Amino acid sequence: MQAESNRSEVRLSGTAASPGVARGPAYVLFKGMSVVPCYEVQDAEAEIRRLEAAISATRAEITLLRDDVARRLNAAEAAIFDAHLLVLEDVALIDDIQARVRSTRLNIEHCFKEGAQHYIEIFENMKDGFLRERAADIRDVTGRVLDRLIGAQPSRPAPARGGRVLVARELTPSDTAGTEDDGMAAFVTEEGGRTSHSAIMARALGIPSVVGVVGLMAAVGDDDAILVDGEDGLVIVNPSAETLEHYRARELVIRTRRDRIMAEVGLDDVTADGDPFVLQANIGGPEDMDDVASFKARGVGLYRTENLCLRLDRWPTEEEQHAEYAEVVRRSAGAPVTFRTLDLGGDKRLGALEPEDNPFMGFRAVRLCLAHPEIFRPQLRAIIRAAALGPVSIMFPMISGVEEMRAAKAAYREAEAGLAAEGVRPASPVRLGAMIEIPSAVAVADRLARECDFFSVGTNDLVQYLLAVDRGNQKVASLYDPCHPAVVGSLRAVFTAAAAAGIHAAVCGELAGDPEWAPLLLSLGASQLSMSSSALPEVRFLLRHCQKSELDALGERVTASPDASETRRILREFAATKMRQR
Ligand code: PEP
Ligand code: MG
Numbered sequence: 001m002q003a004e005s006n007r008s009e010v011r012l013s014g015t016a017a018s019p020g021v022a023r024g025p026a027y028v029l030f031k032g033m034s035v036v037p038c039y040e041v042q043d044a045e046a047e048i049r050r051l052e053a054a055i056s057a058t059r060a061e062i063t064l065l066r067d068d069v070a071r072r073l074n075a076a077e078a079a080i081f082d083a084h085l086l087v088l089e090d091v092a093l094i095d096d097i098q099a100r101v102r103s104t105r106l107n108i109e110h111c112f113k114e115g116a117q118h119y120i121e122i123f124e125n126m127k128d129g130f131l132r133e134r135a136a137d138i139r140d141v142t143g144r145v146l147d148r149l150i151g152a153q154p155s156r157p158a159p160a161r162g163g164r165v166l167v168a169r170e171l172t173p174s175d176t177a178g179t180e181d182d183g184m185a186a187f188v189t190e191e192g193g194r195t196s197h198s199a200i201m202a203r204a205l206g207i208p209s210v211v212g213v214v215g216l217m218a219a220v221g222d223d224d225a226i227l228v229d230g231e232d233g234l235v236i237v238n239p240s241a242e243t244l245e246h247y248r249a250r251e252l253v254i255r256t257r258r259d260r261i262m263a264e265v266g267l268d269d270v271t272a273d274g275d276p277f278v279l280q281a282n283i284g285g286p287e288d289m290d291d292v293a294s295f296k297a298r299g300v301g302l303y304r305t306e307n308l309c310l311r312l313d314r315w316p317t318e319e320e321q322h323a324e325y326a327e328v329v330r331r332s333a334g335a336p337v338t339f340r341t342l343d344l345g346g347d348k349r350l351g352a353l354e355p356e357d358n359p360f361m362g363f364r365a366v367r368l369c370l371a372h373p374e375i376f377r378p379q380l381r382a383i384i385r386a387a388a389l390g391p392v393s394i395m396f397p398m399i400s401g402v403e404e405m406r407a408a409k410a411a412y413r414e415a416e417a418g419l420a421a422e423g424v425r426p427a428s429p430v431r432l433g434a435m436i437e438i439p440s441a442v443a444v445a446d447r448l449a450r451e452c453d454f455f456s457v458g459t460n461d462l463v464q465y466l467l468a469v470d471r472g473n474q475k476v477a478s479l480y481d482p483c484h485p486a487v488v489g490s491l492r493a494v495f496t497a498a499a500a501a502g503i504h505a506a507v508c509g510e511l512a513g514d515p516e517w518a519p520l521l522l523s524l525g526a527s528q529l530s531m532s533s534s535a536l537p538e539v540r541f542l543l544r545h546c547q548k549s550e551l552d553a554l555g556e557r558v559t560a561s562p563d564a565s566e567t568r569r570i571l572r573e574f575a576a577t578k579m580r581q582r
Contacts, residue, residue: 007238014213016233017199022208023227024185029168038110044101047108054148087141109149116142165226171198186228190216195460196472206534212474261541275548280530289331291533299335301530302508306342321382329390336391339383343397365398380415387426399434405451437461442490449501459509483564495525516571523555
């Protein structure tokens with residue numbers, strides 16, 4: 001229980017991104033490059049001494065981190081911190097910053113930010129991929145030094161986060177990669193929407209999250225008591241005694257409901273009148289396989305393979321990929337595993353990728369892989385080698401049309417033939433599918449279906465591209481509306497095209513794990529739903545208590561609905577009635 005504070009309570013609202021209620025001291029993740037004060041100073045040398053102190057504290061911090069990672073993981077993973085330590089010794093950078101302080105007589109934080117930014121840009125614009133990768137190291141390390149200078153906590157000290165609420169302006173996939181072991185109580189961010197990656201990560205970890213909280217960073221300081229209501233999208237800073245009392249009662253209701261849901265985890269996946277449905281899990285790596293087993297998923301419907309690259313912040317080798325993939329297939333124990341090939345670009349950025357003005361529309365996912373066989377081939381080989389151990393499917397992200405699908409299949413066939421020549425063959429034929437997440441793929445779904453063994457609809461991106469609404473931008477979060485009739489119509493068109501071609505169509509975007517949406521997706525024709533493991537129990541509970549005829553009627557009502565608000569009302573009412581009936 002959090003100690004009550006004398007400071008007054010502040011309530012902030014945002015988008016409920018992952019359910020549950022949690023409280024704990026805030027852990028504010030500064031990225032260092034945002035709000036930095038600027039003022040004149042009398043003593044430039046004193047500022048330079050502050051810089052030296054910040055650098056030496058950062059050196060100690062990184063050394064600790066390196067030793068911790070070497071102990072918990074391995075020396076190769078720890079080596080990245082040696083590269084970070086070198087940045088702190090970079091004479092060109094340090095000299096430039098000292099010269100700025102002496103010539104402008106402005107404070108060190110300001111001069112440091114300007115100097116670091118300049119230096120990062122130089123590296124970002126380098127032609128050589130290896131040198132460009134250094135920009136990410138420099139950004140990370142200079143962010144830490146800046147955090148020291150402006151008096152914030154160091155930005156990524158993994159050990160101290162357990163039980164805390166992670167507060168940040170935004171969390172990128174690389175910020176959250178590796179937080180699995182930290183035991184964070186909740187995530188809250190000022191930016192982002194329900195399908196931004198921090199929200200997906202929170203759901204995967206089964207911890208509450210609220211995103212798009214306007215004014216968050218200004219209202220919360222490190223160690224402030226903070227209560228996160230992931231059901232109603234509320235963040236309460238310094239909760240009063242009455243608020244804590246209210247939430248104690250609320251938590252009891254939530255826990256009772258959870259107990260009822262969990263009691264059905266081991267029961268059959270069939271509707272109340274015996275119609276079977278298939279629920280699978282979305283994973284980011286072998287570490288998620290315990291949940292897949294305990295929440296009884298029927299295999300993996302989406303393996304986000306790019307997570308390994310984000311964790312390493314570089315391209316992994318074929319062997320590194322194979323080690324992870326083989327472990328996942330082995331631990332799936334005969335249930336199918338659907339690999340999504342590397343979906344990098346967009347907001348999933350590696351230092352090795354050239355910056356782009358419009359990355360979501362840019363050099364992403366299968367586009368990048370098709371243009372770089374030296375990246376694509378080792379991944380395909382690693383997957384096919386893992387397929388020797390159990391049933392595997394592969395799907396390609398961001399497929400825009402038939403030619404791209406054919407090119408991806410050709411790359412697969414080439415990798416398969418190469419391995420066959422080495423005597424390595426999949427245990428059973430690998431099924432090849434397209435992710436449907438671009439409107440053009442919806443428009444040609446009938447033709448695309450003839451090229452595919454299956455479809456998997458990535459609703460997170462499909463909604464963003466159909467409605468032209470950035471899924472991570474808080475300013476347009478209210479426009480990111482899956483209830484828009486264009487979304488419902490597109491889903492129906494995709495499922496119909498798949499059925500006509502005799503292939504199955506799964507949904508692996510976040511809508512699949514949303515209890516209000518799962519019944520509708522089945523009724524529109526989805527053959528499988530894949531979601532964060534933590535979402536499986538509630539979706540299973542709800543579907544087990546639906547009659548097939550009720551699902552059919554729901555689909556008809558929503559198809560006839562005139563607008564998004566009516567659709568929302570129908571879906572809410574249906575899910576709430578089902579939960580009340582039990
Ligand atoms: C999607 O777009 O719905 C999806 C599953 O992929 P991601 O969220 O990783 O982009
Ligand atoms: Mg996607």
